[in-house]
Amino acid sequence: MHLVPALQDLPETPFGSFAEQVGQRAHERPEHPAVVVDDAVMTYAELWALTQRVAAGLQRDGLRPGDVAMICTPSSAAYVACYVGCLLTGVVVAPVSPSLRDNTLATLVKDSGARLIFTDSEIAARLAAQADAAAVPRVVLEGADEDFSRWLPAVGTPVQTFTPQPEDGFNLIYSSGTTGVPKGILQPHSMRWAHLQRAINSGYGPSAVTLLGTPLYSNTTLVSALPTVGLGGTLVLMRKFDAGDYLKLAVRHRATHTMLVPVQYQRILAHPDFDTSDLSSFQAKFCTSAPFSAAMKREVLRRWPGGLIEFYGMTEGGGSCILRAHEHPDKLHTVGQPAPGCVYLQLDEEGRILPPDEMGELVSRGPAMMKGYHNQPEKTAEIEWFDADGLRYVRTGDMGRFDEDGFLVLMDRKKDMIISGGFNIYPSDIEAELVQHPQVLAAAVVGVPSEAWGETPVAFVELREGGNVSSGELMTWLNDRLEKNQRVAAVALVSQLPRSSIGKVLKRELRDGFAGSVR
Numbered sequence: 001m002h003l004v005p006a007l008q009d010l011p012e013t014p015f016g017s018f019a020e021q022v023g024q025r026a027h028e029r030p031e032h033p034a035v036v037v038d039d040a041v042m043t044y045a046e047l048w049a050l051t052q053r054v055a056a057g058l059q060r061d062g063l064r065p066g067d068v069a070m071i072c073t074p075s076s077a078a079y080v081a082c083y084v085g086c087l088l089t090g091v092v093v094a095p096v097s098p099s100l101r102d103n104t105l106a107t108l109v110k111d112s113g114a115r116l117i118f119t120d121s122e123i124a125a126r127l128a129a130q131a132d133a134a135a136v137p138r139v140v141l142e143g144a145d146e147d148f149s150r151w152l153p154a155v156g157t158p159v160q161t162f163t164p165q166p167e168d169g170f171n172l173i174y175s176s177g178t179t180g181v182p183k184g185i186l187q188p189h190s191m192r193w194a195h196l197q198r199a200i201n202s203g204y205g206p207s208a209v210t211l212l213g214t215p216l217y218s219n220t221t222l223v224s225a226l227p228t229v230g231l232g233g234t235l236v237l238m239r240k241f242d243a244g245d246y247l248k249l250a251v252r253h254r255a256t257h258t259m260l261v262p263v264q265y266q267r268i269l270a271h272p273d274f275d276t277s278d279l280s281s282f283q284a285k286f287c288t289s290a291p292f293s294a295a296m297k298r299e300v301l302r303r304w305p306g307g308l309i310e311f312y313g314m315t316e317g318g319g320s321c322i323l324r325a326h327e328h329p330d331k332l333h334t335v336g337q338p339a340p341g342c343v344y345l346q347l348d349e350e351g352r353i354l355p356p357d358e359m360g361e362l363v364s365r366g367p368a369m370m371k372g373y374h375n376q377p378e379k380t381a382e383i384e385w386f387d388a389d390g391l392r393y394v395r396t397g398d399m400g401r402f403d404e405d406g407f408l409v410l411m412d413r414k415k416d417m418i419i420s421g422g423f424n425i426y427p428s429d430i431e432a433e434l435v436q437h438p439q440v441l442a443a444a445v446v447g448v449p450s451e452a453w454g455e456t457p458v459a460f461v462e463l464r465e466g467g468n469v470s471s472g473e474l475m476t477w478l479n480d481r482l483e484k485n486q487r488v489a490a491v492a493l494v495s496q497l498p499r500s501s502i503g504k505v506l507k508r509e510l511r512d513g514f515a516g517s518v519r
Contacts, residue, residue: 015166015189015190015193016193017087017162017163017164017189018084018087018164018170018189018192018193018196018226018230019051019084019085019087019088019161019162020088020161021196021230021231022044022047022048022051022084022229022230023048023051023088025044025206025229025230025231025232026044026045026047026048028232029044029206029232030043030044030045030048031043031044031045032044032206032232032234033234034046034047034077034080034229034234034235035047035077035080035229035234035235035237036234036235036236036237036253037075037076037077037236037237037239038239040077042077042080042081044232047077047080047081047084047229049155050077050078050081050085050152051081051084051085051088052085052088052157052159053085053152053153053154053155053157054081054082054084054085054086054088054152055085055086055088055089055159055161056153056157056158056159057085057139057151057152057153058085058086058089058091058116059089059159059160060153060157061115061116061137062115063089063091063115063116064090064091065089065090065091065162065168066090066091066092066168066169067091067092067113067115068091068092068093068094068112068113068114068115068172069082069086069091069092069093069094069114069115069116069117069118070094070095070096070108070109070112070114070116070117070118070119070136071083071093071094071095071096071117071118071119071216071217072095072096072097072098072105072117072118072119072123072127072217073098073118073119073120073123073141073142074098074120074142074215074239075215075216075237075238075239076141076142076237076239077237078141078142078148079118079141079216080216080225080229080235082118082141083095083216084229087162087164087170088159088161088162089159089160089161089162090162090164090168092169092170092171092172092186093170093171093172094108094112094114094171094172094173094174094184095171095173095216095217095222096108096174096217097215097217097501098119098120098123099501102126102127102129102130103130104182105123105126105127105130105133106127106130106131106132106133107132108174108182108184109127109130109132109133109136110132110133111184111374111375112172112184112374114136115136115137116136116137116138116139117133117136117137117138117139118138118139118141118148119138119139119140119141120140120141120142120143121140121142121143121144121145121146122143124138124140124143124145139151164189165189166188166189166190166193167188167189167190167371168188168189169186169187169188169189169371170187170188170189170191170192171187171192171222172184172185172186172187172374173185173187173219173222173315175315183373183374183376183379184373184374184375184376185315185316185370185373185374186370186371186372186373186374187315187317187370187371188370188371190367190368191317191367191368191369191370192226192368194366194367194368195223195226195227195368196226196227196230196231198227198339199224199227199230199231200231202227202257202284202286202309203256203257203283203284204227204228204231204233204257205231205232205233206231206232206233207233207256208228208231208233208234208256208257208283209233209234209236209253209254209255209256209257209281210224210225210228210233210234210235210236210255210256210257210258210259211236211238211246211249211250211253211255211257211258212224212225212235212236212237212238212258212259213238213241213246213258213260213264214241214259214260214261214264214501214502215501215502216237218289218501218502219315220259220261220288220289220502221259223259223288223311224257224258224259224286225237228257233257234253236249236253236255241264243264243267243268243270243271244271244273246264246268247268247271247273247274247277247279248277250277250279250281250282251277251278251279254281255279255281255282256281256282256283256284256306257282257283257284257285257286258282258284258285258286259286259287259288260285260286260287261287261288261289261290261502261503261504262287262290262291262292262293262296262503263290263442263499263503264503265287265292265296265300266296266441266442269296269299269300269303269304274303275303279304279305279306280305281305282304282305282306283306283307284306284307284308284309285300285304285306285307285308285309286309286310286311287308287309287310287311288310288311288312288313289502289503289504290502290503290504290505291410291428291431292310293432293435294332294333295435295436297310297325297332298329298332300325301325301326301329306326307324307325307326307327308324308325308326309322309323309324309325310322310323310325310335310336312335312336312408312410313368314394314396315370316369316370316383316394317366317368317369317370317394318342318363318364318365318366318368318369318393318394318396319338319339319342319343319344319364319365319366319394320338320339320342320364320366320368321335321336321337321338321339321342321344321408322336322337322339323335323336323337323407324336328407331405331407333409334403334407334408334409334410335407335408335409335410336407336408337405337406337407337408338364338366338406338408339366341366341367342364342365342366342367343364343365343366343393344362344363344364344402344408345362345363345364345387345393346358346359346360346361346362346363346400346401347360347361347362347363347385348360348361351385353387356401356402356406357401357402357403357404358401359399359400359401359411360399360400360401361395361396361397361398361399362395362396362398362399362400362408363385363393363394363395363396364393364394364396365391365392365393365394369392369394370394382395383395397415398410398411399411399417399426410428411426411428411429416446416447416507417447418445418446418447418455418456418457419447419454419455420447420450420453420454420455420456420457420485425447425457425485425486427444427445427446427447427457429486430443430445430457430459430478430482430486430488431443431444431445431459433478433481433482434459434461434474434478437469437474437477437478438464439463439464439467439468439469439474440461440462440463440464440467440474441462441463441464441467442461442462442497442505443459443460443461443462443497444459444460444497444505444507444510445457445458445459445460445488446458446460446507446510446511446514447511448489448511448514450489456488456489457486457487457488457489458488458489458490458491458492458514459475459478459488459490459491459492460491460492460494460497460510461474461491461492461493461494462493462494462495462496462497463493470493471490471491471492471493472491474491474493475488475490475491478491492514497510498510
């Protein structure tokens with residue numbers, strides 16, 4: 001079994017250009033596979049050549065450092081080249097989901113101020129029908145109207161290389177939008193450089209083969225994809241996740257690294273081919289973006305070779321915590337310890353700092369922090385907190401505390417906490433109990449209006465295949481195991497919990513879909 005090396009403080013590494021890191025990898029090993037999609041392989045020489053042509057095209061079209069180019073298309077090798085080409089010229093990348101509604105896409109085009117959109121033929125047609133997006137030039141990478149090859153300048157067209165400063169914009173990541181119109185999170189070059197340096201401690205490098213089943217517009221994917229190509233590894237991209245296809249690709253390419261969200265781990269482990277697939281090449285498996293149960297971590301450690309590392313953090317940056325689960329099997333209920341250079345504090349309702357072992361709202365700071373929300377200074381001010389020395393922290397919105405060994409124990413997002421009859425109820429406690437039932441696959445608990453208590457918990461449950469327990473039976477089983485003030489008022493059986501593209505349960509949809517209030 002191969003494991004990543006033990007966590008250690010990173011050496012001081014001078015700040016540099018991510019794009020030039022890719023160019024250096026192309027100089028060192030031009031024929032090494034850089035990006036693999038389906039059966040197509042793009043070498044580092046080919047990636048760098050295409051990157052330079054993209055950069056030349058952007059400059060020819062008048063884009064300057066600080067301008068924004070949007071990428072709205074499924075994952076591909078050309079997508080990666082467009083991303084790095086923007087960075088080479090100082091253009092800020094705005095990767096967005098192709099599955100967004102047409103009016104939301106148009107809103108993001110307008111909000112970002114994008115001067116060019118890399119897309120596919122279907123999305124190009126949709127954007128052309130939207131007034132806020134129709135005037136923005138579009139370059140179609142794939143589809144019947146593909147014009148990327150015609151748009152590209154000739155090989156060898158000179159490029160004026162941009163030398164970034166730490167606070168220059170790297171990419172504009174739009175939040176998932178589960179609570180309204182997505183906010184644009186402007187991440188600087190310093191933030192991505194910090195991610196690149198952290199990745200060295202996770203075993204990324206020239207021998208890494210990273211298999212990813214989440215889309216490139218997701219920050220979850222980027223924190224693994226960018227270090228892979230920046231440090232000279234091979235990036236294997238899935239256009240659409242399927243557990244069986246994932247296992248086949250892992251075996252075929254001898255994958256060493258992967259980033260998966262919890263629901264993907266669940267589906268892969270449940271696949272009938274899992275136990276007969278040779279996964280011995282894995283060195284490190286990562287997880288982030290959604291709650292990862294201790295039971296699931298334990299199952300991954302038991303059945304899947306290689307280390308398991310959970311990242312806790314935000315797209316907005318601030319602090320991050322790292323749980324190297326294979327080194328700390330007794331801490332699987334936590335999200336690990338603060339990464340080097342990261343500081344966490346807990347605040348009470350009045351904003352006062354609490355002792356580490358007391359539950360409070362988490363604020364954090366570290367080497368990777370966003371510049372702010374694009375065009376939304378008021379929203380930026382809401383998420384910032386400053387200590388007595390004027391140091392800037394980011395409000396996580398999560399409730400948590402540190403145990404005696406400095407490991408962070410999370411409860412829930414502050415907005416998801418249920419206040420019933422004056423008592424704080426943490427949905428994660430109830431969810432953890434629910435998934436102990438042998439017929440329950442997944443569960444989500446939300447607070448709904450209550451005439452008697454102000455708010456009361458309601459559970460939504462996805463049963464395992466073949467499960468036949470009734471909602472009443474399940475509610476009785478659950479409430480017998482809970483404290484009196486935690487008991488749920490109802491259990492609703494659903495065929496599938498609503499999730500975002502990266503596996504987060506959309507609790508707002510569950511709340512909004514629950515009819516009325518309960519007594």
